[in-house]
Each structure stands twice: as structure tokens, then as C-alpha cells.
Amino acid sequence: MSDQNTPYLKNTWYVAALSTELDKDLLSRVLLDTKIVFYRKEDGTPVALLDRCPHRFAPLSMGKQCGNDVVCPYHGLAFNSEGNCTSNPHGNKRIPTKAKVPSFPLMEKHGFIWIWMGDEVADENQLPDYTTLDTGHDNAIAYTYMKWPCHYELIIDNVMDLSHVDHLHGEIITTRGQLSPQIPKLEENAGQLAASWEWKQTPPMLIFNDFLPEPGKEASHRVTVTWAKPANIQLSIGCSQGNQPITFESEESVSQYDLHVCTPESENSTHYFFVTRRNHHVEDAEYNQIKIQNMHAAFELEDGPILNAVEEAMETPDFLSLDPVLISSDAAPVRVRRTLKALIEEEHKTKLTLAS
Ligand code: FES
Ligand SMILES: [Fe+2]
Known part of the structure; x- marks a missing residue:
């Protein structure tokens, strides 16, 4: 398990999984260097337990779900959703007092399972308002997930500084x-x-062009990326013609509302969750597949390889310790890095004070 020296903010919500990933099977996933098993109770409530039996430390994820409990594959101890042992098939069947597995608070919202891994009481109010994701046509929202072998802050940097689009990405x-x-x-x-850019271009961005009143003609564009701790970035992008407002709610603009969420698996590996909701062409479910394919293609072929090369060249996750050259486009990602570092240091300080 991670300890207080690991460089993660703990008392906060991370995405653990897409809601759709939790079905009938047990799901094992490493988050913040901690192996966790997930499943749903019979009423659908999601559960997260440390994926390690307290007897001989077998992964519970290799066992099976029995009702609302999970049964260890090795000697059959059963644990409920709070991590308490409910059955010991051995000897006098007495349940050892130490037979308990740590459990983690979960919250299911906006199509994601969010997990709280800190010692403090989980605070639902800490999650920003992403309810825009919850309203609209069912076919106008698409989710995806990928695991990428790099430090999560490199992905935050990448999304908070969109100027790289001019240099790294292709035509689309x-x-x-x-x-x-x-x-x-x-x-x-x-x-x-939040960091925003506004500009005009001809032709409009190709992802929006066909849905504008006059395809191919100049359009005003706006993109805003908004970071919230620990690693959530809400990206709103859209365009319009004829000085119409560019908002997701406006029928005069062609817009989308995305959420990028990075959850560290370990220092050099990140669970990257992504959702996009659009306000145009809303009924076409096949178009969702195209949006997701485009996201994967852009990240896996363009962003991801650069981030891996950068990480290898840096030889440390501490970007600012390398005294990098900073340019105007670095303002947002550098401020995010400094804010996150201060929050993590503050959390460690509080923990040390409480322990002394
Ligand atoms: S290791 Fe789990 S019951 Fe023995
Ligand atoms: Fe990119």
C-alpha cells in the first residue's frame, strides 16, 4: 500500500472505473500503488476492498462473489462489503477478530465510480459539479478508458496546455x-x-465543420480547460458563426463538454478516463464510436509517445526541479503543478501533526 511518503493527494476523489466496467465479475485494479478489488452488491451498490486476504494474502479478486460478499479463493474466508469476515469454514467456524479487510468509500456519479483513499471522512461535496454530463440524448455521450505508462501529471500538463495542438496533432x-x-x-x-483560448479559423475545426450553418466558412472558436484537484480536467470546446454565443447550452453553437480524469496507478502509470458529451448530431450512436476512436488515435499516436519520451528524458517526476525553460503557454500547467504540490505537502503536514 502507499504510505505518507508516496506523492499522492489522498483525501480526495479519484475515478476508479467507468460505471460500465463493474458488471458481474470482480475487477482488480491498482490505484495509488494499492491493489483493490471492486464488485457490485446485489442491489448494484459498488464495493471496493483491499485486494489482499488477511489470512495468507491471496488476492480476493481471484475468488468469487457470493451474494453481497467476496469469498477468498485459497481457504474460503468470506468478507462483506465493509470488509468484515462473515464466514470461516474451518474448525469451530469462529471468526478471528483480526479477519478484516480495509474498505474504501465509493460514489457513483456521471458514469464513473469515484474512490476516496484517504484517512479523512469522504466528503461528497468535494467533487465539482459535472452535471452537464447527465442531461441530454443517451447517444450524445461516449466514454473510454486507457492505461498509459507515464506519470499522471504529464497528462495533466498536456491537457492544460493546448498550444501543443498546433504542433503535435494532425488535421482533424x-x-x-x-x-x-x-x-x-x-x-x-x-x-x-481555468485556461481559455478564443480564435477564428477558416475552415472551422473539422470535428465541428459539418454541423455549422455554413461549413467551410470562418467560425469563432473557444476552448476552456478547467482543472480541479486532484486530476480532473473539464474541457469545453465549441464554435459558432455570425457572432453567436459559444456555449454548450446554446443551440447556435456546435460544442462539446468533456472530462479527462487521470488516476495514478503508480509513479509511472496512469489510468486515463475520458467522457465527451456533444450538443449536436445527438442521435447518432455510431458517431460516438468515431469520437472515441479519434480520442484514442490522437492520444496513442501523438500525445502518448511524446509524453513517454519526455518522461524518459526527465529522469524524475519533479518537472520543476529541472529548472525548465518556461513559455507563455506554461502558465496554467505550472500553476496546477504548484497547487497540487502544496496540497500534497499540506496533507502530509496535517498527518504528521496528528500522529505526533
Ligand atoms: S488466504 Fe484467504 S482464506 Fe487463506
Ligand atoms: Fe493532445
Whole structure:
């Protein structure tokens, strides 16, 4: 398990899985260096337990679910959703007092299973409001997940500095070089940091072009990325013609509302969850598949390989310790790094104070 020296914020919500990943089978996943088994109770409530039997430490995920309990594959001890042993098939069948597995608070929201891995009481109010994901046509929302072998903060940096789109990405999301000359507008509010870019381009971004009133003609564009601790980035992007407002709610603009969430598996591996909801072409479920394929192609062929090469060249996860050259587009990601570092240090300090 991770300890207080591991560099993760603990008293916060991370995405553990897509809701759709938890079905009939036990799911084993390492989060923050901790191996966890997930399943659903008979009423559908999700459960997370440490994936290690307290007897001889067999992974519970190799066992089976029996009603609302999970049964260890090795000698058959059973544990309930709170991690308490409910059955010992051996000897006098007495349940040893130490037979308990740590359990973790979960919350199911916006199509994700969120997990709280810190010692403090889980606080549902800490999750930002992403309810825009919950309303709209069922076919206008698409989810995906991939595991990527790099430090999670490199993925946060990548999404918080979208100027790389001008240089790294191909035709489908090109801005015709319009982001790099701009200094992104930053806004900080209630611990969240937003960076926005606004520009005009002809033709419009290809992901939106066909849905505009005049395809191929100049359109105004806006993108905003909003970071919230620990590793949630809400990305809103859209465009319009004829000075119409660019908001997800406006029928005059062609927009999408995305959430990128990174959960560290370990120092060099990240669970990358992604959802996109659009306000146009809402009934086409097949178009969802195209959106998700495009996300995978862009990340796996363009962003991901650069992040791996960067990580190898850095030889440390501490980007700022390398005294990097910083340019105007770094303002948001650097501020996020500093904020996250301060939050982690604060959490460690509190823990040490309580322990002394
Ligand atoms: S290791 Fe689990 S019951 Fe023995
Ligand atoms: Fe990218």
C-alpha cells in the first residue's frame, strides 16, 4: 500500500472505473500503488476492498462473489462489503477478530465510480459539479478508458496546455496555428483553475465543420480547460458563426463538454478516463464510436509517445526541479503543478501533526 511518503493527494476523489466496467465479475485494479478489488452488491451498490486476504494474502479478486460478499479463493474466508469476515469454514467456524479487510468509500456519479483513499471522512461535496454530463440524448455521450505508462501529471500538463495542438496533432483538430500566438486567459475560482483560448479559423475545426450553418466558412472558436484537484480536467470546446454565443447550452453553437480524469496507478502509470458529451448530431450512436476512436488515435499516436519520451528524458517526476525553460503557454500547467504540490505537502503536514 502507499504510505505518507508516496506523492499522492489522498483525501480526495479519484475515478476508479467507468460505471460500465463493474458488471458481474470482480475487477482488480491498482490505484495509488494499492491493489483493490471492486464488485457490485446485489442491489448494484459498488464495493471496493483491499485486494489482499488477511489470512495468507491471496488476492480476493481471484475468488468469487457470493451474494453481497467476496469469498477468498485459497481457504474460503468470506468478507462483506465493509470488509468484515462473515464466514470461516474451518474448525469451530469462529471468526478471528483480526479477519478484516480495509474498505474504501465509493460514489457513483456521471458514469464513473469515484474512490476516496484517504484517512479523512469522504466528503461528497468535494467533487465539482459535472452535471452537464447527465442531461441530454443517451447517444450524445461516449466514454473510454486507457492505461498509459507515464506519470499522471504529464497528462495533466498536456491537457492544460493546448498550444501543443498546433504542433503535435494532425488535421482533424487543427486550429491552423491559432493557439500558440495567444496567451491563454487564466481564471481561478474556488480552487479550480481555468485556461481559455478564443480564435477564428477558416475552415472551422473539422470535428465541428459539418454541423455549422455554413461549413467551410470562418467560425469563432473557444476552448476552456478547467482543472480541479486532484486530476480532473473539464474541457469545453465549441464554435459558432455570425457572432453567436459559444456555449454548450446554446443551440447556435456546435460544442462539446468533456472530462479527462487521470488516476495514478503508480509513479509511472496512469489510468486515463475520458467522457465527451456533444450538443449536436445527438442521435447518432455510431458517431460516438468515431469520437472515441479519434480520442484514442490522437492520444496513442501523438500525445502518448511524446509524453513517454519526455518522461524518459526527465529522469524524475519533479518537472520543476529541472529548472525548465518556461513559455507563455506554461502558465496554467505550472500553476496546477504548484497547487497540487502544496496540497500534497499540506496533507502530509496535517498527518504528521496528528500522529505526533
Ligand atoms: S488466504 Fe484467504 S482464506 Fe487463506
Ligand atoms: Fe493532445
